[in-house]
Amino acid sequence: MSDDLDARPRGWTRLGSRAVHRGDHLTLHHDSVLQPDGTEGTYDRLTIADGARVVAIDEDGRVALVEDAFYPPGARLLHVPGGAIAEGERPEDAAARECEEETGRRPGTLRQLTAYHPLPARTSAVAHLFLATDLRHGSLRRDPTEATMTVHWMPLGDAVAAVRSGAVSEAGSAIGLLLAASLLAPS
């Protein structure tokens, strides 16, 4: 028995892969695999762009929360500024760009908070989280999908309470706000 256990595969092996759909923002792959127990199976996985988000804190200690219409849930959601990292773009540059485009303020100082996997059972994509301070004045730039976007500046404590209540529900916003609050809490 212990020999069998020692011989078991230590993960997944890809046997084949077929792109089922190639869209502007995602590719869906239908793979044939060896599962961790050694049996054959199939696996649907996505390729999407990595993301970057930024907890931006102004000179009054208020944090930027962007409200925008999200198509899949059919709801307006509050989130910290951010979006997809462009091809060849550095995560910190994407975070600074999205911050300026969505709030009109650009980070003077940018500090990495962490990176996370939004949905690792479906995609290898990661999102990078930053803390921005020393905000400078910049220029709003929004694309056609962001026509109804609005920005709210609120005390960090209120934003953390909104994570607890579920009013801020986007994963990266929740992680970023909780990390920023624990980092900036009086020790």
Place this chain on the structure above:
Amino acid sequence: MSDDLDARPRGWTRLGSRAVHRGDHLTLHHDSVLQPDGTEGTYDRLTIADGARVVAIDEDGRVALVEDAFYPPGARLLHVPGGAIAEGERPEDAAARECEEETGRRPGTLRQLTAYHPLPARTSAVAHLFLATDLRHGSLRRDPTEATMTVHWMPLGDAVAAVRSGAVSEAGSAIGLLLAASLLAPS
């Protein structure tokens, strides 16, 4: 100009939808839409099951972290117990079931932490997070994809440090551990 702004659509409108792929764990939909600025476009969105995860704390104040092989990133990731909610299952029942299946301990007391959207630009799916205490002894039950799963019990503070460092990178685990730590911190 202000008339034009007042007349702009306040969100997204679905014009049509086609299922591009129906798999065991996801359906990909290719929709035609009216974008928030009123122009036509297309949108790829996914249907996947909602999820439930649980921060389970034992009698010594240690938290359960499960290590398992994730196929899309091709890596073993640490996460708090959890998984997909079955058809008709309540989120709290899914959390308790996954906790027992993955750790061998079942929650005596289960408290809701929050719910979040892992990837709201691609899917309406939500994941529900719980805090479990008063753990009872139960039975491990793992499926073929979980053959190499291991469980680690560690102090909550160490688990939070692992979120900061990126060693715990799964979204729901990060949010749950940070919320649990702020809830259980001495005031």
